[in-house]
Amino acid sequence: MSDDLLKKVISHAKEYGFVFPSSEIYDGLSATYDYGQNGSELKNNIKNYWWTAMVKMHENIVGIDASIFMHPATWKASGHVDAFNDPLIDNKDSKKRYRADVLIEDHIEKIRGKINKEVAKGFKRFGDDFDEVEFRKTNPNVLRNVVKIEEIEQKFKDSLGKDDLPAVKALIEELEIACPISGSKNWTEVRQFNLMFSTEMGSVAEGANTIYLRPETAQGIFVNFLNVQKTGRMKIPFGIAQIGKAFRNEIIARQFIFRMREFEQMEMQFFVKPGTQKEWFEYWKKTRIEWHNSLGLGEENYRFHDHLKMAHYADAATDIEFNFPMGFKELEGIHSRTDFDLKAHEEHSGKKLQYFDPQENKSYVPFVVETSIGLDRMFLAILSNSLKEEKLENGTERTVLALPAALAPIKVAIMPLTKKDGLPEKAKAIFDDLKLDFNCTYDEKDSPGKRYRRQDAIGTPFCVMVDHQTLEDNTVTIRDRDTMKSDRVAISELSAIIGEKVSFKSLMK
Numbered sequence: 001m002s003d004d005l006l007k008k009v010i011s012h013a014k015e016y017g018f019v020f021p022s023s024e025i026y027d028g029l030s031a032t033y034d035y036g037q038n039g040s041e042l043k044n045n046i047k048n049y050w051w052t053a054m055v056k057m058h059e060n061i062v063g064i065d066a067s068i069f070m071h072p073a074t075w076k077a078s079g080h081v082d083a084f085n086d087p088l089i090d091n092k093d094s095k096k097r098y099r100a101d102v103l104i105e106d107h108i109e110k111i112r113g114k115i116n117k118e119v120a121k122g123f124k125r126f127g128d129d130f131d132e133v134e135f136r137k138t139n140p141n142v143l144r145n146v147v148k149i150e151e152i153e154q155k156f157k158d159s160l161g162k163d164d165l166p167a168v169k170a171l172i173e174e175l176e177i178a179c180p181i182s183g184s185k186n187w188t189e190v191r192q193f194n195l196m197f198s199t200e201m202g203s204v205a206e207g208a209n210t211i212y213l214r215p216e217t218a219q220g221i222f223v224n225f226l227n228v229q230k231t232g233r234m235k236i237p238f239g240i241a242q243i244g245k246a247f248r249n250e251i252i253a254r255q256f257i258f259r260m261r262e263f264e265q266m267e268m269q270f271f272v273k274p275g276t277q278k279e280w281f282e283y284w285k286k287t288r289i290e291w292h293n294s295l296g297l298g299e300e301n302y303r304f305h306d307h308l309k310m311a312h313y314a315d316a317a318t319d320i321e322f323n324f325p326m327g328f329k330e331l332e333g334i335h336s337r338t339d340f341d342l343k344a345h346e347e348h349s350g351k352k353l354q355y356f357d358p359q360e361n362k363s364y365v366p367f368v369v370e371t372s373i374g375l376d377r378m379f380l381a382i383l384s385n386s387l388k389e390e391k392l393e394n395g396t397e398r399t400v401l402a403l404p405a406a407l408a409p410i411k412v413a414i415m416p417l418t419k420k421d422g423l424p425e426k427a428k429a430i431f432d433d434l435k436l437d438f439n440c441t442y443d444e445k446d447s448p449g450k451r452y453r454r455q456d457a458i459g460t461p462f463c464v465m466v467d468h469q470t471l472e473d474n475t476v477t478i479r480d481r482d483t484m485k486s487d488r489v490a491i492s493e494l495s496a497i498i499g500e501k502v503s504f505k506s507l508m509k
C-alpha cells in the first residue's frame, strides 16, 4: 500500500509539474531529478520558511552562500577523504549492491514490526484498559525481541567501530539476511566505498588538481567561521546557516527524491562555548521539531532516532525521522560535532580558528551543534503527506494537495465565470492588483468545476471567481481549497483574507 502511495506521489509530481526525471528525453539519469514549475515554487517556499525560522527569527544567526568547489585540503581535514565511506556488499546472484548497514537496519526494522504487532494484539485483547507501557515492559515476546535488537545493534556498532568488515559480513550471515531480489544469501565481502564525486580543476594536461564536489554544505561554513565572526562581530553562541547543493555518489539511490546523487541541504552550524554543547543540542532538538510541527503534517509522523553509525565527528547525534510512504526514514540530522572540524582545519591550514571570549578573557576553539536537513526530503515529506484522494458527498472524487497554505506554489487563482461580458477584464485587474503580494494565476478555460479541480491538484489554497454580480457591487466569491466552501466578499478584502492564511506568521503562531 505504501509502495502504491509512493507511486501515486511520483506520478502526481510529474503530471502536475512538480518533479521530472532529469534528462528524461534521454531516458533519464539515475537518481537525479528536475523540479518543474510548481516544484521549484514549493521548494523555494520551503527554503524561505527555513531561512525565516533560522536566520530571521534568531538575532544571533546569519546566513552565507559558499561555493561548491573548495580547496581539496578541506576534505582531508574534514575526514571525508579517509572516512566518508559506506560499507557495501554485493549479492552474487542478483548482482545487486547494498549498504551493509542498511541491510542490518532493515532487519532490525522487521523485528520492530513484530513488536508492534504484539502490541496491537494486546490492544485488541484489552481494549481501553490496555496499558501499553506496562505491556512493553512485561510481555515476554516483546522483551525477547527487544533484547534481540539490542544485541544486533551492539555487535554492529562494535564491528564498525573497529572497522572490522569481516565481522559485519559475519553478522549479515548470522542473521540470515537474504537479498530481497534473488532471495539468496550468497554475499561478497564487505568493502568500503568513498561517496565523494571528484573532478579536475585547471587544464587536464598540466598540473591538474583533483577537486571534489562538496558532499555537505557544512565545510563552507567552517572555513568561513572567522570571516563571519569578525566581519559580523558575532558573539558566542552564534550560528551560520547555508542552503545549497551537495553531491554524493550514493550506492543505492532509489525511492525518488529521497536519496539522490545531487541534492540540496539546509544546514546551520551553531558555535558554542565548550562544555555547553549538550544544552544546545537539546535546544536545537526542541526548536527543530517545533519548526516541523508548525507545518501541521501531524506530530505522529515524526520521531527521534539515535543513529547506530555515529559520524566520525560527533559526540551526540540524533535524526528526526519522518513517516514517508516507505516508512520512517531520516529527514534531518542534529549533531553535536564537538571542536572536530575547526581543530582539523586549524591543523591542515596552519591558521588559528579561535574565538576570543571577552567574559572568560581567553581564546578557545568553539564547539559546534549542527542542524542539517535535506531540502528534497522535506519536499517529499510535504508532498506525500499532502496528497489526498477524497470522496465527496455527491459521490464523486477529487484529488487534492492539501499543502500548508504558506508553502503552496500558487496562493490564489483568479477566474472569470465566463469569457465574456467584461468578466475577464475585471478578473485580470484583480490579478494585477494581487500579483505583487502573492503568487497568482489567471485561468479562464473550462468549466468552473474543472478549474477548481486543477487548482486542488496543485494545492492552491484559494480560488477567486469573478461573476456578473462583481460588475455590480465589486464583490467576488472566494473558495477555500480544504472546505470547498465559497464566500462572497468585497474585492478590497481579498488581500487581507488571503494574506492572513498564507503568511509564514500564520505557521509560526
Ligand code: ATP
Pocket (backbone or CB within 6 Å): 216, 248, 250, 257, 258, 259, 260, 261, 262, 263, 264, 265, 330, 331, 332, 333, 372, 373, 374, 375, 376, 377
Ligand atoms: P542517510 O543515512 O539517509 O544517507 P546521512 O545520515 O548520510 O543520510 P547527513 O550526512 O546527516 O545524512 O546529511 C544531512 C541531511 O541531508 C539528511 O538528513 C538528509 O535529509 C539529507 N541527505 C543526505 N543524503 C541525501 C541524499 N542522497 N539525497 C537527498 N537528501 C540527502
